[in-house]
Amino acid sequence: MDVDIGTIGSPTHSVVDIHTHMYPPAYVQLLESRNSIPLIRKFAGAKEPRLIILPAEAESLDKMTGSPETSHLPGRPVTTHYSSLKQKLHFMDTHKIDISVISLANPWLDFVAPEDAGETAKSINQEFSNMCAEAPGRLFFFATLPLTAPPETLLAAVGHVRSLKSCRGVILGTSGLGRGLDDPALVPVLRALAANRLTVFLHPHYGLPSEVWGPRATEEYGHVLPLALGFPMETTIAVARMYLAGVFDQVPDLRMLLAHSGGTLPFLAGRIESCVVHDGHLVREGKVGAGRRTVWQVLREQVYLDAVVYSEVGLKAAVDASGADRLMFGTDHPFFPPLGGDEQGEWESVTWNAEAVRKALGDGTDGARAVMGGNAVEVLRLREDS
Amino acid sequence: MDVDIGTIGSPTHSVVDIHTHMYPPAYVQLLESRNSIPLIRKFAGAKEPRLIILPAEAESLDKMTGSPETSHLPGRPVTTHYSSLKQKLHFMDTHKIDISVISLANPWLDFVAPEDAGETAKSINQEFSNMCAEAPGRLFFFATLPLTAPPETLLAAVGHVRSLKSCRGVILGTSGLGRGLDDPALVPVLRALAANRLTVFLHPHYGLPSEVWGPRATEEYGHVLPLALGFPMETTIAVARMYLAGVFDQVPDLRMLLAHSGGTLPFLAGRIESCVVHDGHLVREGKVGAGRRTVWQVLREQVYLDAVVYSEVGLKAAVDASGADRLMFGTDHPFFPPLGGDEQGEWESVTWNAEAVRKALGDGTDGARAVMGGNAVEVLRLREDS
Numbered sequence: 179m180d181v182d183i184g185t186i187g188s189p190t191h192s193v194v195d196i197h198t199h200m201y202p203p204a205y206v207q208l209l210e211s212r213n214s215i216p217l218i219r220k221f222a223g224a225k226e227p228r229l230i231i232l233p234a235e236a237e238s239l240d241k242m243t244g245s246p247e248t249s250h251l252p253g254r255p256v257t258t259h260y261s262s263l264k265q266k267l268h269f270m271d272t273h274k275i276d277i278s279v280i281s282l283a284n285p286w287l288d289f290v291a292p293e294d295a296g297e298t299a300k301s302i303n304q305e306f307s308n309m310c311a312e313a314p315g316r317l318f319f320f321a322t323l324p325l326t327a328p329p330e331t332l333l334a335a336v337g338h339v340r341s342l343k344s345c346r347g348v349i350l351g352t353s354g355l356g357r358g359l360d361d362p363a364l365v366p367v368l369r370a371l372a373a374n375r376l377t378v379f380l381h382p383h384y385g386l387p388s389e390v391w392g393p394r395a396t397e398e399y400g401h402v403l404p405l406a407l408g409f410p411m412e413t414t415i416a417v418a419r420m421y422l423a424g425v426f427d428q429v430p431d432l433r434m435l436l437a438h439s440g441g442t443l444p445f446l447a448g449r450i451e452s453c454v455v456h457d458g459h460l461v462r463e464g465k466v467g468a469g470r471r472t473v474w475q476v477l478r479e480q481v482y483l484d485a486v487v488y489s490e491v492g493l494k495a496a497v498d499a500s501g502a503d504r505l506m507f508g509t510d511h512p513f514f515p516p517l518g519g520d521e522q523g524e525w526e527s528v529t530w531n532a533e534a535v536r537k538a539l540g541d542g543t544d545g546a547r548a549v550m551g552g553n554a555v556e557v558l559r560l561r562e563d564s
Numbered sequence: 565m566d567v568d569i570g571t572i573g574s575p576t577h578s579v580v581d582i583h584t585h586m587y588p589p590a591y592v593q594l595l596e597s598r599n600s601i602p603l604i605r606k607f608a609g610a611k612e613p614r615l616i617i618l619p620a621e622a623e624s625l626d627k628m629t630g631s632p633e634t635s636h637l638p639g640r641p642v643t644t645h646y647s648s649l650k651q652k653l654h655f656m657d658t659h660k661i662d663i664s665v666i667s668l669a670n671p672w673l674d675f676v677a678p679e680d681a682g683e684t685a686k687s688i689n690q691e692f693s694n695m696c697a698e699a700p701g702r703l704f705f706f707a708t709l710p711l712t713a714p715p716e717t718l719l720a721a722v723g724h725v726r727s728l729k730s731c732r733g734v735i736l737g738t739s740g741l742g743r744g745l746d747d748p749a750l751v752p753v754l755r756a757l758a759a760n761r762l763t764v765f766l767h768p769h770y771g772l773p774s775e776v777w778g779p780r781a782t783e784e785y786g787h788v789l790p791l792a793l794g795f796p797m798e799t800t801i802a803v804a805r806m807y808l809a810g811v812f813d814q815v816p817d818l819r820m821l822l823a824h825s826g827g828t829l830p831f832l833a834g835r836i837e838s839c840v841v842h843d844g845h846l847v848r849e850g851k852v853g854a855g856r857r858t859v860w861q862v863l864r865e866q867v868y869l870d871a872v873v874y875s876e877v878g879l880k881a882a883v884d885a886s887g888a889d890r891l892m893f894g895t896d897h898p899f900f901p902p903l904g905g906d907e908q909g910e911w912e913s914v915t916w917n918a919e920a921v922r923k924a925l926g927d928g929t930d931g932a933r934a935v936m937g938g939n940a941v942e943v944l945r946l947r948e949d950s
Contacts, residue, residue, distance in 0.1 A: 250848075254844070357778065357779055358778040358779075360778060360780055386772060386773075386776060386797075387772075387773045387775065387776065389773065390772060390773065390798075390801055391801070391805070392743065392744040392746060392805055393743055393744075394744075394746055394805070394809060395805070398808070398809070399805075399808045399845075399846075400843035400844065400845030400846045401839070401843055401845070402804075402808060402836065402839045402840055402843050402846065403801070403804060403805070403808070405839045406804070406832065406835050406836040406838075406839035406840075407797075407800060407801055407804055407832065407836070410828075410832060410835065411772075411793075411797050411800075411828075414793060414797075415776055415777070415789070415793055418788075418789060418792070418793055419777070419778055419780070419781070419785075419789070422784070422785045422788060422789070423780065423784070438835065439831075442796075442797075442828040442831050442832060444831065444877055444878075444881075445825075445828050445830065445831035445873070445877070445878050445881055446792065446793065446796060446828060446878070447875060447877065447878075448873055448874030448875025448876075448877065448878050448916070448920070449792050449796065449824065449873060449874050449875075449878070450788065450792040450793070451874065451875075452792075452874040452900060452913055452916065453787070453788045453791045453792035454788055454792075455903060455912075456900045456901075456903070456913065457786035457787055457788050458640070458786065459785075459786030459787070460785075460786045460788065462636075487831070487834055487835060488834030488835050488837065488838040489833060489834025489835075489837075490834075490884070491830055491831070491833065491834065491881050491884040491885045492830075492831050492832070492833075492834050492835070492881070494880065494881065494884060495830075495831055495877050495878070495880065495881040495884075498876070498877040498880060498881075499877050514838060514842045515842075517841060517842070526841075527838055527842065530834070530838065534834070
């Protein structure tokens with residue numbers, strides 16, 4: 179391969195992938211039982227079932243009649259990369275990844291009925307825990323919370339995941355309890371997570387309202403706009419709303435890991451700061467006085483960023499904003515599979531992110547070593563048993 | 565002042581502000597005659613009329629009864645900074661800006677009835693031309709197109725603005741002819757602009773649908789989210805749509821200057837590239853083959869970025885993406901006025917952007933000189949008479 183990922187940090191230090199997803203078998207069954215997105219659907223003639231999570235994909239599903247050409251099926255194939263632990267370990271070996279912190283992929287359990295959410299979360303998290311036990315020391319996980327469940331069920335779930343040996347945090351979408359992450363009702367949950375030293379991996383799913391992509395997007399631009407722009411913009415908006423609501427003040431020990439290098443937060447932090455201090459309403463409310471926590475402080479002291487940004491330019495900005503001690507390598511596996519189609523081989527998407535670390539921080543430097551694994555080992559306690 | 569803007573480039577070279585707006589008197593009258601946004605409204609007890617352009621501001625206007633406290637009026641005051649040429653020149657002198665390329669502020673003429681647009685544009689552009697003639701060599705302008713007018717009127721307007729001595733381009737919002745900048749019907753207009761060596765200054769106005777800011781935004785967060793995030797995200801989406809539609813291939817000599825350092829494009833370019841080459845639809849359509857124009861090529865060869873990003877982190881990313889020879893200093897005057905309230909003094913928003921250039925590129929370096937004015941002088945032909 180072009181890049182020997184194992185040596186970018188150091189041959190004697192672990193490479194850790196903190197952004198790597200799975201849909202374990204129980205979750206696949208759950209999605210197969212559904213009639214609206216998210217769902218998994220089998221098609222005659224297609225080798226693998228298809229995962230359909232975007233509204234635009236659901237639209238093309240509704241329009242389908244007869245037996246469509248298999249090259250024009252909506253969504254993406256649910257390969258064994260999504261559900262097979264053996265496949266995950268093979269992928270890790272191929273790319274010299276020592277440790278993976280696996281998480282359920284979006285949309286998690288956001289769609290589950292309140293009365294089912296608690297039990298569903300428990301079984302999914304137990305399944306993740308069991309998978310990790312099959313490769314001790316190599317696999318850890320971010321659990322999934324039953325966000326639609328009643329408050330007591332939700333808080334009990336925090337206790338449950340904390341008791342699972344390989345759990346190091348939770349993956350969280352931007353809807354929270356349904357009203358976003360700036361919802362005051364979510365603060366007790368975030369406090370419970372912080373008190374249990376569970377890192378919150380903030381991950382997008384909902385994107386932006388499809389009207390912003392314009393009339394040509396669905397037919398002509400594939401999934402590029404919602405994935406390339408909608409996802410990182412959603413993350414940025416969610417964190418900015420938390421910031422303006424004072425969540426980072428209210429839960430100062432919250433540890434939050436932001437997907438895709440913070441969406442666009444490193445690039446926009448300066449503009450956010452300028453808009454805050456110039457805002458007539460915030461000034462009148464006394465919210466921009468001395469001692470105010472700035473967006474830069476949140477970036478440098480409270481959040482961590484993954485290194486899934488696919489460019490040296492982006493990675494440098496993330497490092498400039500948060501420091502090399504707050505960035506963590508990730509792959510986003512099993513999304514963005516190899517361009518040539520050989521899913522057992524090397525994944526370019528992985529290589530590009532590793533190359534960005536090498537170019538931005540240098541080969542074998544302390545910074546590269548920290549980003550490729552050192553930070554994750556320390557922050558997520560990957561040398562500790564539980 | 566903290567930063568002597570005049571010396572960041574070089575004391576012997578011009579400082580040029582390419583992002584600086586005006587609402588000339590005829591435009592103010594137009595807005596005063598309106599009952600829906602955008603509009604200008606006078607309030608009893610308030611010294612200055614108020615400019616109301618955001619949907620959230622219109623909502624609070626609708627809710628108002630009786631005589632509101634003047635500290636809680638919607639929108640922002642239309643100070644003389646918006647309409648007075650004398651004030652613009654004073655602002656330039658205060659900040660050691662030698663040349664300004666002024667433009668009508670949003671929302672331009674996007675709201676004007678088709679039958680009026682041609683004449684309104686002509687009179688507004690003539691007014692800008694007259695203003696520039698009052699300070700020859702110090703003022704140039706980006707004209708405004710009558711985008712709602714019939715095609716022949718619109719193309720005639722390109723010829724008209726080209727004939728105005730100090731005109732160096734046009735300012736353009738993201739709605740284009742109403743269907744976005746990826747609308748094929750806009751291509752002839754962009755070709756006419758390119759053929760006339762008129763630079764297109766792409767500027768946001770519409771932001772994102774207000775639902776993305778969540779239920780607390782209107783009451784609690786002031787204008788921060790739509791201005792800090794909505795504006796740059798809108799720009800990014802518009803350029804990405806143009807890119808995916810092939811506009812940069814169809815109009816290769818288009819010169820486009822992107823507001824706010826490209827919105828978030830430098831940070832997201834790597835992700836856009838990855839999503840493009842991994843997209844099943846684009847692959848099937850043969851759109852990702854050899855010779856494809858990449859987003860990086862658009863950034864490095866076709867667009868220019870202003871330096872209005874309020875941080876060293878952002879400015880460095882913009883320079884890394886496009887090169888110091890494609891960045892141009894700007895102020896966004898008369899928005900973001902001085903925090904202390906003395907509008908005749910120094911504007912912090914200006915200083916922050918100048919400081920970012922100095923920190924990112926060094927004091928008195930070739931790069932700083934280019935960004936602070938050299939690039940604008942060359943690209944916009946500011947030493948030429950017309």
